[in-house]
Amino acid sequence: MVFFRKTAILGVGLLGASLALAMRDKGLTEEISGFGRSAENLEKAKARGIIDTCHPDDPAAAAAGADLVVLATPVGIFTQIAKAIRDSIKKDSIQTDLGSLKGGLVYELEEILPRFVGCHPIAGGERMGIGAASERLFEGSKCIITRTEKANARAVDAMAGLWSAVGCEVEFMDPFVHDEVYALVSHLPHLVAYALVNTVGDTDGDLIRFAGKGFRDSSRIAMSSPELWRDICRMNKDNLLRFTGVFKKNLERIEALLKSGEPGALEREFDSARKLRSRLENENGNENKNGNG
Protein backbone atom coordinates (compact mmCIF):
# COMPACT_ATOMS: atom_id res chain seq x y z
CA MET A 1 0.00 0.00 0.00
CA VAL A 2 1.38 3.41 -0.96
CA PHE A 3 1.49 6.12 1.68
CA PHE A 4 2.92 9.65 1.64
CA ARG A 5 3.02 11.30 5.03
CA LYS A 6 2.96 14.80 3.55
CA THR A 7 1.66 15.72 0.11
CA ALA A 8 2.13 19.10 -1.61
CA ILE A 9 -0.48 20.12 -4.17
CA LEU A 10 0.98 22.89 -6.32
CA GLY A 11 -2.06 24.38 -8.02
CA VAL A 12 -5.30 23.70 -6.17
CA GLY A 13 -7.82 23.46 -9.02
CA LEU A 14 -10.24 20.69 -9.97
CA LEU A 15 -7.62 17.98 -10.49
CA GLY A 16 -5.27 18.92 -7.64
CA ALA A 17 -8.13 19.29 -5.16
CA SER A 18 -9.75 16.04 -6.30
CA LEU A 19 -6.48 14.15 -5.86
CA ALA A 20 -6.12 15.64 -2.37
CA LEU A 21 -9.65 14.54 -1.46
CA ALA A 22 -9.19 11.07 -2.97
CA MET A 23 -5.87 10.54 -1.13
CA ARG A 24 -7.44 11.56 2.17
CA ASP A 25 -10.46 9.37 1.49
CA LYS A 26 -8.28 6.33 0.88
CA GLY A 27 -5.91 7.11 3.77
CA LEU A 28 -2.94 7.62 1.44
CA THR A 29 -1.65 10.78 3.12
CA GLU A 30 -1.76 12.58 6.45
CA GLU A 31 -1.01 16.20 5.72
CA ILE A 32 -1.55 18.28 2.59
CA SER A 33 0.02 21.63 1.78
CA GLY A 34 -1.27 23.80 -1.04
CA PHE A 35 0.31 26.40 -3.29
CA GLY A 36 -1.60 28.67 -5.66
CA ARG A 37 -1.80 32.15 -7.11
CA SER A 38 -4.99 32.99 -5.26
CA ALA A 39 -4.82 33.20 -1.46
CA GLU A 40 -8.61 33.30 -1.41
CA ASN A 41 -8.90 30.01 -3.31
CA LEU A 42 -6.37 28.38 -0.98
CA GLU A 43 -8.32 29.54 2.08
CA LYS A 44 -11.50 28.12 0.58
CA ALA A 45 -9.70 24.82 -0.08
CA LYS A 46 -8.51 24.79 3.53
CA ALA A 47 -12.01 25.55 4.83
CA ARG A 48 -13.35 22.62 2.77
CA GLY A 49 -10.71 20.31 4.24
CA ILE A 50 -8.92 19.84 0.92
CA ILE A 51 -5.56 21.19 2.17
CA ASP A 52 -4.16 21.81 5.64
CA THR A 53 -1.74 24.67 4.96
CA CYS A 54 -1.80 27.55 2.44
CA HIS A 55 1.25 28.87 0.65
CA PRO A 56 0.13 31.54 -1.79
CA ASP A 57 2.90 32.52 -4.21
CA ASP A 58 5.43 30.23 -2.54
CA PRO A 59 5.66 26.79 -4.15
CA ALA A 60 9.00 26.10 -2.43
CA ALA A 61 7.43 26.52 1.01
CA ALA A 62 4.51 24.27 0.05
CA ALA A 63 6.87 21.59 -1.30
CA ALA A 64 9.24 21.66 1.67
CA GLY A 65 9.11 18.45 3.69
CA ALA A 66 6.59 16.79 1.35
CA ASP A 67 6.97 13.12 0.44
CA LEU A 68 4.92 13.63 -2.72
CA VAL A 69 4.98 16.88 -4.70
CA VAL A 70 2.24 17.24 -7.32
CA LEU A 71 2.49 19.80 -10.14
CA ALA A 72 -1.16 20.66 -10.75
CA THR A 73 -0.97 24.15 -12.27
CA PRO A 74 -1.48 24.77 -16.01
CA VAL A 75 1.30 22.91 -17.87
CA GLY A 76 2.76 26.16 -19.22
CA ILE A 77 4.41 26.95 -15.87
CA PHE A 78 5.56 23.46 -14.81
CA THR A 79 9.20 24.17 -15.66
CA GLN A 80 9.16 27.43 -13.74
CA ILE A 81 7.58 25.76 -10.68
CA ALA A 82 10.01 22.85 -10.86
CA LYS A 83 12.95 25.27 -10.80
CA ALA A 84 11.41 27.18 -7.90
CA ILE A 85 11.06 24.07 -5.73
CA ARG A 86 14.15 22.11 -6.66
CA ASP A 87 16.26 23.33 -3.74
CA SER A 88 13.59 22.91 -1.06
CA ILE A 89 12.24 19.43 -1.78
CA LYS A 90 12.94 16.53 0.54
CA LYS A 91 15.72 14.28 -0.66
CA ASP A 92 13.71 11.07 -1.01
CA SER A 93 10.48 12.69 -2.17
CA ILE A 94 8.65 11.77 -5.38
CA GLN A 95 7.60 14.52 -7.79
CA THR A 96 4.77 14.12 -10.25
CA ASP A 97 2.27 16.13 -12.31
CA LEU A 98 -1.30 15.97 -13.60
CA GLY A 99 -0.69 17.64 -16.95
CA SER A 100 -2.28 16.89 -20.32
CA LEU A 101 1.07 17.26 -22.04
CA LYS A 102 4.11 15.02 -21.71
CA GLY A 103 6.71 14.69 -24.50
CA GLY A 104 9.84 16.77 -24.10
CA LEU A 105 8.39 18.41 -20.99
CA VAL A 106 8.78 15.15 -19.03
CA TYR A 107 12.46 14.98 -19.99
CA GLU A 108 12.92 18.62 -18.99
CA LEU A 109 11.26 18.04 -15.62
CA GLU A 110 13.36 14.90 -15.07
CA GLU A 111 16.44 17.07 -15.54
CA ILE A 112 15.27 19.53 -12.91
CA LEU A 113 13.69 17.20 -10.35
CA PRO A 114 15.46 14.05 -9.04
CA ARG A 115 12.50 11.63 -8.91
CA PHE A 116 9.91 12.92 -11.32
CA VAL A 117 7.20 10.66 -12.78
CA GLY A 118 4.90 12.14 -15.43
CA CYS A 119 1.22 11.32 -14.94
CA HIS A 120 -1.92 12.23 -16.89
CA PRO A 121 -5.21 11.24 -15.32
CA ILE A 122 -7.88 11.33 -18.05
CA ALA A 123 -10.43 13.12 -15.90
CA GLY A 124 -11.92 16.51 -15.32
CA GLY A 125 -13.20 17.69 -18.67
CA GLU A 126 -14.41 21.22 -19.07
CA ARG A 127 -15.04 21.74 -15.38
CA MET A 128 -12.77 24.01 -13.39
CA GLY A 129 -11.99 24.90 -9.80
CA ILE A 130 -12.40 23.32 -6.39
CA GLY A 131 -16.18 23.71 -6.51
CA ALA A 132 -16.37 20.68 -8.80
CA ALA A 133 -13.67 18.71 -6.95
CA SER A 134 -14.58 15.23 -5.75
CA GLU A 135 -12.77 12.30 -4.14
CA ARG A 136 -14.46 10.15 -6.79
CA LEU A 137 -13.30 12.17 -9.84
CA PHE A 138 -10.72 9.60 -10.92
CA GLU A 139 -12.83 6.49 -10.40
CA GLY A 140 -13.09 4.50 -13.62
CA SER A 141 -10.75 6.83 -15.53
CA LYS A 142 -7.53 5.93 -17.23
CA CYS A 143 -4.28 7.38 -15.89
CA ILE A 144 -1.35 7.46 -18.29
CA ILE A 145 2.06 7.19 -16.62
CA THR A 146 5.05 8.05 -18.78
CA ARG A 147 7.92 5.74 -17.96
CA THR A 148 11.23 6.90 -19.43
CA GLU A 149 14.61 5.10 -19.30
CA LYS A 150 15.75 7.62 -16.69
CA ALA A 151 12.68 7.32 -14.46
CA ASN A 152 13.16 5.91 -10.97
CA ALA A 153 11.53 2.47 -11.02
CA ARG A 154 10.35 2.62 -7.40
CA ALA A 155 8.85 6.07 -7.93
CA VAL A 156 7.00 4.77 -11.01
CA ASP A 157 5.67 1.82 -8.99
CA ALA A 158 4.57 4.13 -6.19
CA MET A 159 2.67 6.37 -8.60
CA ALA A 160 1.03 3.36 -10.26
CA GLY A 161 -0.05 2.24 -6.80
CA LEU A 162 -1.41 5.68 -5.95
CA TRP A 163 -3.50 5.97 -9.12
CA SER A 164 -4.82 2.43 -8.79
CA ALA A 165 -5.78 3.19 -5.19
CA VAL A 166 -7.88 6.21 -6.22
CA GLY A 167 -9.70 4.14 -8.83
CA CYS A 168 -7.76 4.61 -12.08
CA GLU A 169 -6.84 2.08 -14.70
CA VAL A 170 -3.10 2.71 -15.15
CA GLU A 171 -1.44 2.54 -18.57
CA PHE A 172 2.22 3.18 -19.32
CA MET A 173 3.20 5.15 -22.40
CA ASP A 174 6.23 6.85 -23.93
CA PRO A 175 5.94 10.65 -23.38
CA PHE A 176 6.13 11.46 -27.09
CA VAL A 177 3.62 8.77 -28.02
CA HIS A 178 1.33 10.20 -25.33
CA ASP A 179 1.41 13.59 -26.98
CA GLU A 180 0.55 12.15 -30.37
CA VAL A 181 -2.33 10.10 -28.98
CA TYR A 182 -3.77 12.97 -26.96
CA ALA A 183 -3.31 15.49 -29.77
CA LEU A 184 -5.70 13.21 -31.65
CA VAL A 185 -8.25 12.22 -29.01
CA SER A 186 -8.22 15.31 -26.78
CA HIS A 187 -6.43 18.39 -28.09
CA LEU A 188 -7.94 18.21 -31.61
CA PRO A 189 -11.51 17.88 -30.24
CA HIS A 190 -10.89 20.99 -28.14
CA LEU A 191 -9.78 23.04 -31.17
CA VAL A 192 -12.74 21.74 -33.15
CA ALA A 193 -15.15 22.69 -30.36
CA TYR A 194 -13.69 26.20 -30.09
CA ALA A 195 -13.98 26.62 -33.87
CA LEU A 196 -17.55 25.27 -33.87
CA VAL A 197 -18.75 27.75 -31.27
CA ASN A 198 -16.93 30.62 -32.96
CA THR A 199 -18.67 29.68 -36.21
CA VAL A 200 -21.96 30.47 -34.46
CA GLY A 201 -20.41 33.68 -33.10
CA ASP A 202 -19.27 34.73 -36.59
CA THR A 203 -22.79 34.15 -37.90
CA ASP A 204 -25.02 35.42 -35.09
CA GLY A 205 -24.21 34.53 -31.50
CA ASP A 206 -27.85 34.86 -30.46
CA LEU A 207 -28.71 31.80 -32.56
CA ILE A 208 -26.99 29.65 -29.96
CA ARG A 209 -30.25 29.62 -27.99
CA PHE A 210 -31.74 27.29 -30.62
CA ALA A 211 -29.09 24.67 -29.93
CA GLY A 212 -30.17 21.25 -28.69
CA LYS A 213 -28.38 18.43 -26.92
CA GLY A 214 -26.22 17.60 -29.96
CA PHE A 215 -24.64 21.04 -30.11
CA ARG A 216 -24.36 21.16 -26.33
CA ASP A 217 -22.52 17.86 -26.18
CA SER A 218 -20.24 18.58 -29.08
CA SER A 219 -19.26 22.05 -27.84
CA ARG A 220 -19.12 21.41 -24.09
CA ILE A 221 -15.29 21.32 -24.00
CA ALA A 222 -15.24 24.82 -25.51
CA MET A 223 -15.94 25.89 -21.92
CA SER A 224 -12.52 24.58 -20.86
CA SER A 225 -9.99 27.07 -19.49
CA PRO A 226 -8.63 29.19 -22.36
CA GLU A 227 -5.36 29.75 -20.50
CA LEU A 228 -4.77 26.06 -19.87
CA TRP A 229 -5.66 25.04 -23.41
CA ARG A 230 -3.65 27.82 -24.99
CA ASP A 231 -0.59 26.32 -23.29
CA ILE A 232 -1.42 22.72 -24.17
CA CYS A 233 -2.13 23.49 -27.82
CA ARG A 234 0.96 25.63 -28.27
CA MET A 235 3.24 23.09 -26.61
CA ASN A 236 1.81 20.28 -28.76
CA LYS A 237 1.34 22.28 -31.93
CA ASP A 238 3.29 20.02 -34.30
CA ASN A 239 1.17 16.97 -33.52
CA LEU A 240 -1.94 19.10 -33.43
CA LEU A 241 -1.36 20.73 -36.81
CA ARG A 242 -0.80 17.31 -38.33
CA PHE A 243 -4.20 16.16 -37.08
CA THR A 244 -6.07 19.35 -37.98
CA GLY A 245 -4.80 18.56 -41.49
CA VAL A 246 -6.26 15.03 -41.40
CA PHE A 247 -9.48 16.41 -39.91
CA LYS A 248 -9.86 19.01 -42.66
CA LYS A 249 -9.35 16.31 -45.28
CA ASN A 250 -12.16 14.33 -43.69
CA LEU A 251 -14.45 17.34 -43.60
CA GLU A 252 -13.60 18.15 -47.21
CA ARG A 253 -14.34 14.58 -48.26
CA ILE A 254 -17.82 14.99 -46.77
CA GLU A 255 -18.24 18.36 -48.48
CA ALA A 256 -17.28 16.80 -51.80
CA LEU A 257 -19.81 13.99 -51.31
CA LEU A 258 -22.51 16.55 -50.53
CA LYS A 259 -21.67 18.47 -53.70
CA SER A 260 -21.42 15.43 -55.94
CA GLY A 261 -24.67 14.02 -54.60
CA GLU A 262 -23.50 10.48 -53.82
CA PRO A 263 -25.91 9.37 -51.11
CA GLY A 264 -24.44 5.90 -50.72
CA ALA A 265 -20.87 7.13 -50.22
CA LEU A 266 -22.04 9.83 -47.80
CA GLU A 267 -23.96 7.29 -45.73
CA ARG A 268 -20.91 4.99 -45.63
CA GLU A 269 -18.78 7.91 -44.43
CA PHE A 270 -21.23 8.61 -41.60
CA ASP A 271 -21.58 4.93 -40.82
CA SER A 272 -17.85 4.35 -40.44
CA ALA A 273 -17.81 7.15 -37.84
CA ARG A 274 -20.87 5.70 -36.10
CA LYS A 275 -19.28 2.26 -35.89
CA LEU A 276 -15.95 3.52 -34.53
CA ARG A 277 -17.55 5.87 -31.99
CA SER A 278 -19.88 3.11 -30.81
CA ARG A 279 -16.85 1.14 -29.62
CA LEU A 280 -16.61 3.53 -26.68
CA GLU A 281 -20.12 2.56 -25.63
CA ASN A 282 -19.61 -1.15 -25.95
CA GLU A 283 -16.34 -1.22 -24.05
CA ASN A 284 -17.54 0.59 -20.97
CA GLY A 285 -21.19 -0.22 -20.59
CA ASN A 286 -21.72 3.19 -19.10
CA GLU A 287 -20.19 5.36 -21.80
CA ASN A 288 -20.18 8.44 -19.63
CA LYS A 289 -17.96 6.93 -17.01
CA ASN A 290 -14.54 7.87 -18.28
CA GLY A 291 -13.13 11.33 -17.66
CA ASN A 292 -11.59 13.82 -20.01
CA GLY A 293 -7.97 14.85 -20.59
Next chain:
Amino acid sequence: MVFFRKTAILGVGLLGASLALAMRDKGLTEEISGFGRSAENLEKAKARGIIDTCHPDDPAAAAAGADLVVLATPVGIFTQIAKAIRDSIKKDSIQTDLGSLKGGLVYELEEILPRFVGCHPIAGGERMGIGAASERLFEGSKCIITRTEKANARAVDAMAGLWSAVGCEVEFMDPFVHDEVYALVSHLPHLVAYALVNTVGDTDGDLIRFAGKGFRDSSRIAMSSPELWRDICRMNKDNLLRFTGVFKKNLERIEALLKSGEPGALEREFDSARKLRSRLENENGNENKNGNG
Protein backbone atom coordinates in the same frame (compact mmCIF):
# COMPACT_ATOMS: atom_id res chain seq x y z
CA MET B 1 -57.28 21.68 -24.50
CA VAL B 2 -56.28 19.89 -27.69
CA PHE B 3 -57.58 16.38 -28.29
CA PHE B 4 -57.27 14.04 -31.27
CA ARG B 5 -59.46 10.96 -31.03
CA LYS B 6 -57.24 8.95 -33.35
CA THR B 7 -53.56 9.63 -34.02
CA ALA B 8 -51.48 8.00 -36.76
CA ILE B 9 -47.73 7.74 -36.17
CA LEU B 10 -46.03 7.10 -39.51
CA GLY B 11 -42.58 5.87 -38.52
CA VAL B 12 -42.42 4.47 -35.00
CA GLY B 13 -38.90 5.38 -33.91
CA LEU B 14 -37.64 7.36 -30.92
CA LEU B 15 -39.53 10.59 -31.71
CA GLY B 16 -42.75 9.06 -33.03
CA ALA B 17 -42.98 6.59 -30.15
CA SER B 18 -42.18 9.28 -27.57
CA LEU B 19 -44.90 11.54 -28.97
CA ALA B 20 -47.36 8.64 -28.81
CA LEU B 21 -46.43 7.96 -25.18
CA ALA B 22 -46.58 11.67 -24.24
CA MET B 23 -50.00 12.11 -25.90
CA ARG B 24 -51.37 9.09 -24.07
CA ASP B 25 -49.84 10.26 -20.81
CA LYS B 26 -51.48 13.67 -21.12
CA GLY B 27 -54.79 12.27 -22.35
CA LEU B 28 -54.47 13.98 -25.74
CA THR B 29 -55.54 10.98 -27.81
CA GLU B 30 -57.54 7.76 -27.51
CA GLU B 31 -56.31 5.47 -30.25
CA ILE B 32 -52.94 5.32 -32.02
CA SER B 33 -52.16 3.56 -35.28
CA GLY B 34 -48.61 2.93 -36.40
CA PHE B 35 -46.96 2.50 -39.77
CA GLY B 36 -43.37 1.38 -40.31
CA ARG B 37 -41.12 -0.72 -42.51
CA SER B 38 -40.52 -3.33 -39.82
CA ALA B 39 -43.50 -5.42 -38.74
CA GLU B 40 -41.40 -6.67 -35.83
CA ASN B 41 -40.76 -3.15 -34.55
CA LEU B 42 -44.46 -2.30 -34.83
CA GLU B 43 -45.41 -5.44 -32.87
CA LYS B 44 -42.91 -4.47 -30.17
CA ALA B 45 -44.39 -0.97 -30.06
CA LYS B 46 -47.86 -2.46 -29.73
CA ALA B 47 -46.70 -4.81 -26.95
CA ARG B 48 -45.24 -1.82 -25.09
CA GLY B 49 -48.54 0.05 -25.39
CA ILE B 50 -47.10 2.71 -27.70
CA ILE B 51 -49.51 2.01 -30.58
CA ASP B 52 -52.80 0.13 -30.79
CA THR B 53 -52.75 -1.08 -34.39
CA CYS B 54 -49.89 -2.04 -36.72
CA HIS B 55 -49.80 -1.26 -40.43
CA PRO B 56 -46.48 -2.43 -41.80
CA ASP B 57 -45.82 -1.11 -45.31
CA ASP B 58 -49.21 0.61 -45.51
CA PRO B 59 -49.12 4.26 -44.45
CA ALA B 60 -52.53 4.92 -46.07
CA ALA B 61 -54.20 2.29 -43.87
CA ALA B 62 -52.51 3.72 -40.76
CA ALA B 63 -53.56 7.28 -41.63
CA ALA B 64 -57.18 6.37 -42.48
CA GLY B 65 -59.64 7.82 -39.98
CA ALA B 66 -56.92 9.61 -37.98
CA ASP B 67 -57.55 13.14 -36.66
CA LEU B 68 -53.82 13.75 -36.44
CA VAL B 69 -51.33 12.24 -38.88
CA VAL B 70 -47.66 12.49 -37.87
CA LEU B 71 -44.85 12.00 -40.39
CA ALA B 72 -42.08 10.54 -38.23
CA THR B 73 -39.96 8.61 -40.73
CA PRO B 74 -36.57 9.92 -41.96
CA VAL B 75 -37.24 13.22 -43.81
CA GLY B 76 -36.00 11.77 -47.10
CA ILE B 77 -39.28 9.87 -47.63
CA PHE B 78 -41.79 12.45 -46.32
CA THR B 79 -42.96 13.44 -49.81
CA GLN B 80 -43.42 9.82 -50.85
CA ILE B 81 -45.43 9.08 -47.66
CA ALA B 82 -47.52 12.23 -48.09
CA LYS B 83 -48.46 11.17 -51.61
CA ALA B 84 -49.28 7.65 -50.41
CA ILE B 85 -51.71 8.87 -47.74
CA ARG B 86 -53.29 11.86 -49.44
CA ASP B 87 -56.37 9.99 -50.71
CA SER B 88 -57.08 8.12 -47.50
CA ILE B 89 -56.82 10.86 -44.84
CA LYS B 90 -59.90 12.14 -43.05
CA LYS B 91 -61.20 15.40 -44.46
CA ASP B 92 -60.79 17.56 -41.34
CA SER B 93 -57.59 15.90 -40.06
CA ILE B 94 -54.37 17.76 -39.29
CA GLN B 95 -51.08 16.51 -40.77
CA THR B 96 -47.73 17.26 -39.21
CA ASP B 97 -44.14 15.99 -39.06
CA LEU B 98 -41.21 15.71 -36.65
CA GLY B 99 -38.44 16.34 -39.16
CA SER B 100 -35.16 18.22 -38.73
CA LEU B 101 -35.57 19.84 -42.11
CA LYS B 102 -38.18 22.35 -43.18
CA GLY B 103 -37.56 24.88 -45.99
CA GLY B 104 -38.98 23.96 -49.38
CA LEU B 105 -40.10 20.58 -48.03
CA VAL B 106 -42.80 22.27 -45.94
CA TYR B 107 -44.17 24.03 -49.04
CA GLU B 108 -44.09 20.74 -50.95
CA LEU B 109 -45.97 18.93 -48.20
CA GLU B 110 -48.48 21.77 -47.97
CA GLU B 111 -49.19 21.22 -51.66
CA ILE B 112 -49.85 17.53 -51.14
CA LEU B 113 -51.67 17.57 -47.79
CA PRO B 114 -54.59 19.93 -47.04
CA ARG B 115 -53.81 20.91 -43.44
CA PHE B 116 -50.08 20.35 -42.95
CA VAL B 117 -48.14 22.11 -40.16
CA GLY B 118 -44.37 21.60 -40.08
CA CYS B 119 -42.94 20.90 -36.62
CA HIS B 120 -39.42 20.23 -35.36
CA PRO B 121 -39.12 19.20 -31.72
CA ILE B 122 -35.49 19.76 -30.66
CA ALA B 123 -35.20 16.43 -28.86
CA GLY B 124 -33.82 12.97 -29.30
CA GLY B 125 -30.16 13.41 -30.10
CA GLU B 126 -28.09 10.43 -31.15
CA ARG B 127 -30.47 7.89 -29.65
CA MET B 128 -32.60 5.74 -31.90
CA GLY B 129 -35.55 3.39 -31.72
CA ILE B 130 -38.43 2.71 -29.38
CA GLY B 131 -36.14 1.33 -26.68
CA ALA B 132 -35.17 4.89 -25.74
CA ALA B 133 -38.69 6.32 -26.16
CA SER B 134 -40.18 8.18 -23.21
CA GLU B 135 -43.31 10.20 -22.51
CA ARG B 136 -40.96 12.79 -21.01
CA LEU B 137 -38.63 13.14 -24.01
CA PHE B 138 -39.98 16.53 -25.04
CA GLU B 139 -40.15 18.11 -21.59
CA GLY B 140 -38.12 21.30 -21.46
CA SER B 141 -37.22 21.15 -25.17
CA LYS B 142 -37.96 23.73 -27.80
CA CYS B 143 -40.35 22.86 -30.61
CA ILE B 144 -40.10 24.94 -33.77
CA ILE B 145 -43.36 25.30 -35.69
CA THR B 146 -43.08 26.66 -39.22
CA ARG B 147 -46.01 28.92 -39.96
CA THR B 148 -46.34 29.77 -43.64
CA GLU B 149 -48.84 32.15 -45.26
CA LYS B 150 -50.75 29.15 -46.57
CA ALA B 151 -50.87 27.29 -43.24
CA ASN B 152 -54.29 26.72 -41.67
CA ALA B 153 -54.39 28.98 -38.59
CA ARG B 154 -56.49 26.61 -36.50
CA ALA B 155 -54.22 23.70 -37.34
CA VAL B 156 -51.18 25.79 -36.30
CA ASP B 157 -52.90 26.66 -33.00
CA ALA B 158 -53.78 23.03 -32.39
CA MET B 159 -50.17 21.94 -32.92
CA ALA B 160 -48.87 24.70 -30.66
CA GLY B 161 -51.32 23.46 -28.02
CA LEU B 162 -50.19 19.86 -28.48
CA TRP B 163 -46.48 20.66 -28.12
CA SER B 164 -47.05 22.89 -25.12
CA ALA B 165 -49.10 20.11 -23.51
CA VAL B 166 -46.23 17.62 -23.83
CA GLY B 167 -43.81 20.09 -22.23
CA CYS B 168 -42.22 22.01 -25.12
CA GLU B 169 -41.46 25.67 -25.43
CA VAL B 170 -42.99 26.54 -28.82
CA GLU B 171 -41.32 28.98 -31.23
CA PHE B 172 -42.57 29.97 -34.66
CA MET B 173 -40.13 30.30 -37.54
CA ASP B 174 -40.09 30.67 -41.30
CA PRO B 175 -39.22 27.27 -42.87
CA PHE B 176 -36.19 28.64 -44.74
CA VAL B 177 -34.88 30.50 -41.71
CA HIS B 178 -35.30 27.28 -39.75
CA ASP B 179 -33.03 25.43 -42.17
CA GLU B 180 -30.35 28.11 -41.94
CA VAL B 181 -30.45 28.15 -38.14
CA TYR B 182 -30.35 24.36 -37.82
CA ALA B 183 -27.67 23.98 -40.48
CA LEU B 184 -25.57 26.06 -38.08
CA VAL B 185 -26.50 24.67 -34.65
CA SER B 186 -27.33 21.07 -35.51
CA HIS B 187 -26.38 19.83 -38.98
CA LEU B 188 -22.86 21.36 -38.96
CA PRO B 189 -22.03 19.83 -35.53
CA HIS B 190 -23.08 16.44 -36.91
CA LEU B 191 -20.73 16.73 -39.91
CA VAL B 192 -17.94 17.91 -37.62
CA ALA B 193 -18.47 14.97 -35.27
CA TYR B 194 -18.44 12.47 -38.15
CA ALA B 195 -15.21 14.04 -39.47
CA LEU B 196 -13.65 14.03 -35.99
CA VAL B 197 -14.26 10.33 -35.45
CA ASN B 198 -13.09 9.47 -38.96
CA THR B 199 -9.87 11.41 -38.24
CA VAL B 200 -9.18 8.86 -35.51
CA GLY B 201 -10.14 6.08 -37.93
CA ASP B 202 -7.73 7.40 -40.58
CA THR B 203 -4.92 7.50 -38.01
CA ASP B 204 -5.50 4.34 -35.96
CA GLY B 205 -8.99 3.42 -34.87
CA ASP B 206 -7.70 1.50 -31.85
CA LEU B 207 -6.50 4.78 -30.31
CA ILE B 208 -10.13 5.65 -29.60
CA ARG B 209 -9.86 3.66 -26.37
CA PHE B 210 -7.71 6.45 -24.91
CA ALA B 211 -10.50 8.98 -25.35
CA GLY B 212 -11.89 10.72 -22.28
CA LYS B 213 -15.11 12.56 -21.58
CA GLY B 214 -14.20 15.48 -23.88
CA PHE B 215 -13.92 13.29 -26.95
CA ARG B 216 -16.97 11.28 -25.92
CA ASP B 217 -19.11 14.39 -25.56
CA SER B 218 -17.90 16.03 -28.73
CA SER B 219 -18.34 12.91 -30.86
CA ARG B 220 -21.54 11.48 -29.34
CA ILE B 221 -23.74 12.67 -32.22
CA ALA B 222 -21.56 10.70 -34.63
CA MET B 223 -23.63 7.75 -33.39
CA SER B 224 -26.75 9.26 -34.98
CA SER B 225 -28.46 7.34 -37.75
CA PRO B 226 -26.33 7.57 -40.94
CA GLU B 227 -29.43 7.12 -43.11
CA LEU B 228 -31.36 9.92 -41.40
CA TRP B 229 -28.43 12.33 -41.42
CA ARG B 230 -27.49 11.53 -45.00
CA ASP B 231 -30.95 12.77 -45.99
CA ILE B 232 -30.89 15.85 -43.77
CA CYS B 233 -27.43 16.93 -44.90
CA ARG B 234 -28.17 16.40 -48.57
CA MET B 235 -31.47 18.24 -48.43
CA ASN B 236 -29.84 21.17 -46.60
CA LYS B 237 -26.52 21.08 -48.40
CA ASP B 238 -26.44 24.72 -49.57
CA ASN B 239 -26.79 26.10 -46.03
CA LEU B 240 -24.51 23.42 -44.71
CA LEU B 241 -21.71 24.05 -47.21
CA ARG B 242 -21.85 27.75 -46.38
CA PHE B 243 -21.30 26.99 -42.69
CA THR B 244 -18.61 24.34 -43.24
CA GLY B 245 -16.82 27.20 -45.03
CA VAL B 246 -17.13 29.53 -42.01
CA PHE B 247 -16.10 26.68 -39.73
CA LYS B 248 -12.98 25.93 -41.76
CA LYS B 249 -12.03 29.61 -41.66
CA ASN B 250 -12.30 29.52 -37.88
CA LEU B 251 -10.20 26.38 -37.64
CA GLU B 252 -7.63 27.87 -40.01
CA ARG B 253 -7.47 31.05 -37.92
CA ILE B 254 -6.60 28.89 -34.91
CA GLU B 255 -4.01 26.98 -36.95
CA ALA B 256 -2.43 30.26 -38.04
CA LEU B 257 -2.25 31.48 -34.45
CA LEU B 258 -0.60 28.22 -33.41
CA LYS B 259 1.97 28.60 -36.18
CA SER B 260 2.67 32.29 -35.57
CA GLY B 261 3.00 31.73 -31.83
CA GLU B 262 0.66 34.49 -30.62
CA PRO B 263 -0.44 33.22 -27.21
CA GLY B 264 -2.61 36.24 -26.41
CA ALA B 265 -4.59 36.06 -29.65
CA LEU B 266 -5.00 32.29 -29.30
CA GLU B 267 -6.31 32.64 -25.75
CA ARG B 268 -8.79 35.33 -26.87
CA GLU B 269 -10.01 33.04 -29.63
CA PHE B 270 -10.64 30.25 -27.11
CA ASP B 271 -12.15 32.67 -24.63
CA SER B 272 -14.71 34.05 -27.08
CA ALA B 273 -15.89 30.47 -27.68
CA ARG B 274 -15.99 29.77 -23.93
CA LYS B 275 -18.07 32.89 -23.29
CA LEU B 276 -20.59 32.17 -26.05
CA ARG B 277 -20.95 28.48 -25.16
CA SER B 278 -21.42 29.37 -21.49
CA ARG B 279 -24.62 31.21 -22.39
CA LEU B 280 -26.31 27.84 -22.79
CA GLU B 281 -25.45 27.00 -19.19
CA ASN B 282 -26.60 30.29 -17.76
CA GLU B 283 -29.89 30.36 -19.59
CA ASN B 284 -31.07 26.94 -18.55
CA GLY B 285 -29.63 26.27 -15.15
CA ASN B 286 -29.45 22.61 -15.98
CA GLU B 287 -27.56 22.76 -19.24
CA ASN B 288 -28.33 19.17 -20.11
CA LYS B 289 -32.04 19.71 -20.14
CA ASN B 290 -32.66 20.63 -23.75
CA GLY B 291 -32.91 17.98 -26.42
CA ASN B 292 -31.21 17.69 -29.75
CA GLY B 293 -32.48 18.18 -33.29
